[in-house]
Amino acid sequence: xxxLQEALGLVLDWQVLAVIxxxxxxxxxxxxxxxxxxxxxxxxLVPVTFFMDPLPAIGAIVSATxxxxxxxxxxxxxxxxxxxPASAAYTDEAYLMGRQGRIGQALGVNLVCSVIGGxxxxxxxxxxxxxxxxxxIQFTSDEYFWLALLGLSCAVxxxxxxxxxxxxxxxxxxxxxxxxxxxxxxQMRFIFGIPELLSGISILPVLIGLFAVAExxxxxxxxxxxxxxxxxxxxxxxxxxxxxLWKYKGGMAxxxxxxxxxxxxxxxxxxxxSWISYALARKLSRTPEKFGTGHPEGLVSASSANNAxxxxxxxxxxxxxIPGDTITAIIIGVLMMKGVTxxxxxxxxxxxxxxxxxxxxxxxNLLLLPLGLVAVRGARHILSVPSxxxxxxxxxxxxxxxxxxxxxxxxxxxxxxxxxLAYVMAENDFPIGPMxLAVIxxxxxxxxxxxxMIKANGDLLMLFDRPIAATLGILALLVWVAIIVSxxxxxxxxxxxxxxxQSG
Amino acid sequence: MRINDLILGILMxxxxxxxxxASRDFPSLPRQDYGAGTFPTLIGTLLVVLGGVLxxxxxxxxxxxxxxxxxxxxxxxxxxxxxxVGAVVGYVLLTPVLGFPIVSLVMLTVLIGWxxxxxxxxxxxxxxxxxxxxxxxxxxxLLVPLSLGILEEVIY
Numbered sequence: 001x002x003x004l005q006e007a008l009g010l011v012l013d014w015q016v017l018a019v020i021x022x023x024x025x026x027x028x029x030x031x032x033x034x035x036x037x038x039x040x041x042x043x044x045l046v047p048v049t050f051f052m053d054p055l056p057a058i059g060a061i062v063s064a065t066x067x068x069x070x071x072x073x074x075x076x077x078x079x080x081x082x083x084x085p086a087s088a089a090y091t092d093e094a095y096l097m098g099r100q101g102r103i104g105q106a107l108g109v110n111l112v113c114s115v116i117g118g119x120x121x122x123x124x125x126x127x128x129x130x131x132x133x134x135x136x137i138q139f140t141s142d143e144y145f146w147l148a149l150l151g152l153s154c155a156v157x158x159x160x161x162x163x164x165x166x167x168x169x170x171x172x173x174x175x176x177x178x179x180x181x182x183x184x185x186x187q188m189r190f191i192f193g194i195p196e197l198l199s200g201i202s203i204l205p206v207l208i209g210l211f212a213v214a215e216x217x218x219x220x221x222x223x224x225x226x227x228x229x230x231x232x233x234x235x236x237x238x239x240x241x242x243x244x245l246w247k248y249k250g251g252m253a254x255x256x257x258x259x260x261x262x263x264x265x266x267x268x269x270x271x272x273x274s275w276i277s278y279a280l281a282r283k284l285s286r287t288p289e290k291f292g293t294g295h296p297e298g299l300v301s302a303s304s305a306n307n308a309x310x311x312x313x314x315x316x317x318x319x320x321x322i323p324g325d326t327i328t329a330i331i332i333g334v335l336m337m338k339g340v341t342x343x344x345x346x347x348x349x350x351x352x353x354x355x356x357x358x359x360x361x362x363x364x365n366l367l368l369l370p371l372g373l374v375a376v377r378g379a380r381h382i383l384s385v386p387s388x389x390x391x392x393x394x395x396x397x398x399x400x401x402x403x404x405x406x407x408x409x410x411x412x413x414x415x416x417x418x419x420x421l422a423y424v425m426a427e428n429d430f431p432i433g434p435m436x437l438a439v440i441x442x443x444x445x446x447x448x449x450x451x452x453m454i455k456a457n458g459d460l461l462m463l464f465d466r467p468i469a470a471t472l473g474i475l476a477l478l479v480w481v482a483i484i485v486s487x488x489x490x491x492x493x494x495x496x497x498x499x500x501x502q503s504g
Numbered sequence: 505m506r507i508n509d510l511i512l513g514i515l516m517x518x519x520x521x522x523x524x525x526a527s528r529d530f531p532s533l534p535r536q537d538y539g540a541g542t543f544p545t546l547i548g549t550l551l552v553v554l555g556g557v558l559x560x561x562x563x564x565x566x567x568x569x570x571x572x573x574x575x576x577x578x579x580x581x582x583x584x585x586x587x588x589v590g591a592v593v594g595y596v597l598l599t600p601v602l603g604f605p606i607v608s609l610v611m612l613t614v615l616i617g618w619x620x621x622x623x624x625x626x627x628x629x630x631x632x633x634x635x636x637x638x639x640x641x642x643x644x645x646l647l648v649p650l651s652l653g654i655l656e657e658v659i660y
Contacts, residue, residue: 428506
């Protein structure tokens with residue numbers, strides 16, 4: 001109880017509250033604009049959070065992402081263009097509801113379900129994270145090595161249709177993380193005589209380059225080509241929402257829990273959670289034929305799931321310090337910059353902070369309702385901001401943001417270089433997610449491996465000596481078998497596809 | 505722009521080979537087989553192998569070496585990339601001389617004016633407001649040393 005009071009005291013500070021409100025509005029804006037994702041909102045926020053204490057910093061990122069995911073539903077329902085990938089699963093459904101004159105209802109369902117899904121996620125997070133932490137406190141470097149490797153492997157496996165490209169993207173990320181002084185041996189690596197690289201490539205220019213600059217490069221040529229149609233005005237936002245929610249309460253609860261679970265899995269995030277919940281809702285529905293015609297059932301499930309997944313992703317991130325998706329990778333990066341290393345110890349040494357984080361989560365999710373309503377009403381204005389004005393502003397913000405943490409021009413060069421790299425990679429179907437996870441996880445994998453080897457006198461088999469470590473290790477190896485099998489299959493497939501064209 | 509996997513794979517394998525070569529001298533930990541060179545060598549080796557598989561697959565698929573798809577003209581897309589690169593390089597090189605306010609103002613005005621198809625007054629207004637806001641936030645509030653450049657002599 002004392003801890004909870006202390007935590008409340010931390011959160012109910014006007015600065016923290018102001019940061020949460022400001023970040024929510026920022027996330028709302030970015031999420032509502034098609035093409036700008038929740039991850040981009042986070043990447044743009046990080047330079048500012050760098051100057052804050054840990055709690056407001058996390059609060060800012062949590063509220064901005066939650067709001068961005070919700071706001072992403074708005075252009076989906078109004079214009080059939082999902083604002084963020086997490087809304088893509090049910091964009092058609094919401095849009096078709098709108099065509100039937102139920103646009104307010106569709107957005108109302110989105111909004112309320114997002115809040116409920118988010119709250120379910122937070123509840124599960126707050127309940128399970130301390131339990132898992134208690135269990136994880138016995139983990140040694142063996143377990144952490146396998147856990148981090150498992151995170152990386154799953155990220156590659158779920159990254160897209162082509163695990164080979166995912167694996168290469170991961171390797172590039174690992175390579176970036178190797179630059180600088182090795183944390184175990186103190187050896188300088190790949191610094192090319194640049195003293196600023198001694199402490200490694202800092203995470204911020206990497207983030208901004210990969211998620212903001214690369215996106216700008218991809219989106220900029222489209223300016224002026226597709227002019228967004230004027231969105232219809234939204235009336236009667238909450239009409240009939242209560243009835244729909246009551247009717248599908250089972251689906252909502254199921255998706256909230258499923259979403260949290262999927263979010264907690266390494267590699268899978270809000271977008272995958274919403275696709276899976278939508279598919280599952282269709283499968284379990286009594287009226288599956290109505291899906292895809294403007295039927296609210298799938299909408300209820302999927303929009304609860306994507307917000308629940310956001311909270312779920314924080315379970316492995318806070319408990320083990322192992323990020324499950326790009327956003328938590330960013331959070332861990334921010335926490336490490338602040339000198340807080342996430343892990344089970346944080347739950348005992350800094351219990352107030354952890355509880356304060358949970359409260360911030362709850363607050364951010366509850367804020368979704370009033371702010372989401374404002375966003376729905378103001379959607380016309382947000383969507384009318386021309387990209388031609390917006391993109392240069394984002395570019396300048398990227399530059400200043402990359403510069404701000406270390407006051408170093410080198411970081412701006414790195415941001416540009418990595419942005420160009422990510423642009424070329426994305427154009428050629430290389431997923432970017434595994435790369436950023438690898439940048440964060442690289443030092444964790446390497447450091448724990450070397451520590452384990454020092455303890456075991458170089459005996460590799462000792463990595464399997466403890467039961468949990470052995471289980472995690474076997475899981476990680478199985479994931480790699482899956483990756484290798486599907487890669488080999490794709491090589492064979494490519495040659496078979498090529499043969500007919502050759503003969504014909 | 506789509507580049508054939510054959511070329512991308514070779515590039516990755518080459519990068520891997522360079523990594524392996526560059527990490528050959530990293531010492532291992534005392535009385536250990538492993539050390540600072542273990543991971544870079546492993547990553548480099550895997551890049552060589554996976555890059556090899558990628559190029560093999562690209563070779564088997566026999567596509568064009570370079571292809572442009574999508575409904576935006578290649579030339580326009582390249583101009584946009586060059587504009588972004590130009591803006592960033594210009595910022596890095598010119599800010600220490602001219603100072604943040606001037607560079608930011610010019611950069612935003614030019615880019616917004618160009619992208620909105622010549623609405624220069626709008627561009628100038630937004631550039632002014634945005635420069636002021638960013639200066640207030642980063643230089644005044646967060647105390648980031650954004651350079652004043654030649655403006656320093658004007659103000660002081």
